[in-house]
Amino acid sequence: MPLKLYNSLTRQKEVFEPINAPYVGMYVCGPTVSGESHLGHARPFITFDVLYRYLVHQGYKVRYVRNITDAGHFEEEGKQAEDKIATKAILEKLEPMELVQKYTHLYHWAMEQFNNLPPSIEPTATGHIVEQIEMIKKIIADGFAYEANGSVYFDVIKYNDVYSKKNQPYGILSGRNIEDQLETTRELDNQDEKKNKVDFALWKKAPAEHIMRWQSPWGEGFPGWHIECSAMATKYLGKQFDIHGGGMDLQFPHHECEIAQSTVCNHEMPARYWVHNNMITINGRKMGKSYNNVVKLSELFDGSHPILTQAYSPMTVRFFILQSQYRGTLDFSNEALQASEKALKRLMEAYEWLKAQSFTNNTSATDAALDKQLVTWVNELGEFMDDDLNTAKVVANLFEIAPLINSLKDKHIAADAISGASWSFAQKQLILFIENILGLKVVDGANQVQLHGVIQLLIEIRSDAKSRKDFATSDKIRNQLMDMGIQIKDEKDGEVSYSLA
RNA sequence: GGUCGGGUGGCCGAGUGGCUAGGCAGAGCUCUGCAAAAGCUCCCACAGCGGUUCGAAUCCGCUCUCGACCUCCA
Known part of the structure; x- marks a missing residue:
């Protein structure tokens, strides 16, 4: 397509x-x-x-x-x-x-x-x-522009x-006709220089206080906005x-x-x-300087804006934007960003796990319907992109696929429910769409190796405590790590994993 | 005033004639020492009033309402 x-x-x-x-x-x-x-x-x-x-x-x-x-x-x-x-x-x-x-x-x-x-x-x-x-x-x-008093205007x-x-x-692009504009255009400075008020500046004569100025055939000035x-x-x-x-x-x-x-x-x-x-x-109104309702990117990334309850990572913001189709308005709020943050985390955790797997192409699907469903969802990713970049639908499909990945991981579905070839296909396509096309990346913290080692050690200590039924100790480790944003997860198979908030 | 675009469940947000959007929040269940995470299930929405149609969130009309552009603006 x-x-x-x-x-x-x-x-x-x-x-x-x-x-x-x-x-x-x-x-x-x-x-x-x-x-x-x-x-x-x-x-x-x-x-x-x-x-x-x-x-x-x-x-x-x-x-x-x-x-x-x-x-x-x-x-x-x-x-x-x-x-x-x-x-x-x-x-x-x-x-x-x-x-x-x-x-x-x-x-x-x-x-x-x-x-x-x-x-x-x-x-x-x-x-x-x-x-x-x-x-x-x-x-x-x-003959489509004229000079007037050191400025040049386009003859609309x-x-x-x-x-x-x-x-x-x-007006071909914006659907306006010139008659309407002649009636509605407001009076601006230097209107008298223009032949007509719909004319726009190509070059403006620089007033004495104007700092940025260049030499031109029409005197010192600066270029028009367009x-x-x-x-x-x-x-x-x-x-x-x-x-x-x-x-x-x-x-x-x-x-x-x-x-x-x-x-x-x-x-x-x-x-x-x-x-x-x-x-x-923001609250249904365009974000802009003149409305005095802007949230600067730096404020977003460090959570310093009053309407925010926390900082949001750039990837959360990117994901928030990709959850909508680009031609619709997108209403911003702390709550909406929070939703995006959680959703992105869930998606990326499933994705990272899938990415790390290796599949063999020789197993056949024991659940043909599910296998077919997965392949369909994956194939639709491209179709949705083709339809005027409908990233909202792409993301929606990724969330159809994510539970399937987690089900495989947690053994809620059989390892061979879906064929190795289909999983392999899904893996390749998700790498393509999530990383290369949507441009979402896994956020790596610093000092990963050391941090990983320390957490593994704590996990071991906690496991020992658990085996002695010393839950006070095991809970202390888990809860305090949680407070630091490190989440311990006891998996089905007895393995213990963790994720960083 | 002119031109144009909207009003979808608690929130964000897809969807142009019939088929579950999706996420977050909330409820229940499974798993678990307890949690968390994960999975499953539920929460059956389309501003209002008419009309077209076998059938409309989706088409038409009217009403209400919000916004964008008309000035720099992503």
């Missing part, structure tokens, strides 16, 4: 066919590194990481470009601080690039924590000022007039590429403007498949 993706442009699921297989070009809008990443930022990067992994698994040679927006209104951080001294301190102590560097590091650290694969290319906006200026020059030359009305005739009006993605996508992926991804909130105006700019420059719709992830909400 082929992979189907929901294309925002056509508003339907479409079979994914690359322009030039086996090569696939994918561009995903990265973060603005003017502040620390929050939970909301995690969703697109995890979603598109899974898409990237899945495309690679399918044999495509993927060039995954994810930018870093490090140009723009970076004086905002200073402005937010009301205390003038604090503002000054920030301004004096942090160079803009220092700020950018700091948050870029934090962002990279978070991506690594989430086990997101690094993109093939991670271009920065400030590193591509030249390309952006060239693009703007081209748009002006073609003209674009719409011309490209409506080519079935690509402005041109960087167009310039970098074109440079690294060509005039038309396969997938353009990002959060739903970028659909308009950001992606709409990208389409307009790139189409004028390159005479082609920049991307064929536009994929948008939905928002993470």
